[in-house]
Amino acid sequence: MAGMVGAPTLGTLLRGFRDRCDFALPGTVATARRAPGLRREELAMLAGVSVDYLVQLEQGRAARPSAPVVAALSRALRLDEEASALLHRAAGLAPATGSVTRVVPAGVERMVTRLPWPVAVYSADWWLLRWNPAWTALLGDSATLHGRARNVVWFEMTQPSPRVWVDPQEDEAYRDAIVGDLRVAYLEHPDDAELADLVTALHGTSPEFAERWNAARPARYLGLRKHIDHPDAGPIVLDGDVLQVPGCDLRMVVYSPAPGTPDAARLAQLTS
Structure with a gap:
């Protein structure tokens, strides 16, 4: 016709x-x-x-x-x-079913923009989706991270940053925790192609990841205190809390200082 x-x-x-x-x-x-x-x-x-x-x-x-x-x-x-x-x-592919949520709700977008503290939104498999200017001021421009470098687990297992670190006594638990959290996502979304590709690539790239994947207990990661060696502001210690977004499997990571501390003053100076 x-x-x-x-x-x-x-x-x-x-x-x-x-x-x-x-x-x-x-x-x-x-x-x-x-x-x-x-x-x-x-x-x-x-x-x-x-x-x-x-x-x-x-x-x-x-x-x-x-x-x-x-x-x-x-x-x-x-x-x-x-x-x-x-x-x-x-593309000649079946539509993804049971996939990880990667669409950020409008209300979450507004919170990210307006919160004064460094905040970022991640998918359940730890892809960085959004971040605010305070996050950039503290950790550098995440837009310069390419490909899998924008995934927390990939970054930690293949190219850890000397700028951000946890207490050495907690480091082993932290690395097990993020791998264990990824295992939760893998169990909940077995048909997600991007997640499966990430896990396969990690197994082929990082012997440490493969060892932790087999040993770590699947469990949600709830956050940890982080030390940031900022090139201008100096050392800053912040609580890194992981908040679940209601109604989906997105999570927000918020870095906040203890009030009245030098860390709070340094962060305020960076984000003002």
Whole structure:
């Protein structure tokens, strides 16, 4: 029948979703720009893929992407369940079912923006989704972290930061705790392609992770006191509390100082 239009291609959907993005990069302040939406470079950075590969996907020149790649693109574009399913089908994949929540509710977005303390939002499998300017002031610009470096467990198991550390007497328990928490997510979301890809990659990259994965007890991680060696403010000790977002498996990490301490004064100076 004349005038019928076929199903949208993967490239068409990617360009459309990218052009309709109306948010600034996490932890930054929106600024005026010549065109709406995310630039290719920004989407590639958020999803952990190369710009060249994203161009190939948008132009229909790349082979069918893997499920973890499509999941990462959906997360970076902040797609809801329906839009993510559409993107999966266009890539020749079954829509993700029982997947980890990676859509941040509007109310949580507002809290992240307005809280004066450093705060970030993570998925159940510890992908960093949002953070506020106070988080950037304390820990550096997380937008510079590419690919899996934006995942807490991957970062800790492959490239620990000398800038953030826990008490040496608690370090073993902390590392077991984050791996045990990831095991909870893996048990609750056995069909999540991005989570399965992360666990497989960790087993192949980090002998420490493989050992802890087999030994650690699956349990929720509730947070721990952290020491931050800030290049400008000096040493700061903060409580790192993990708060569960009601109604979903997202969690917020909030760093707060004990009131009336030098740590509180140093943090206030950084975030003012």
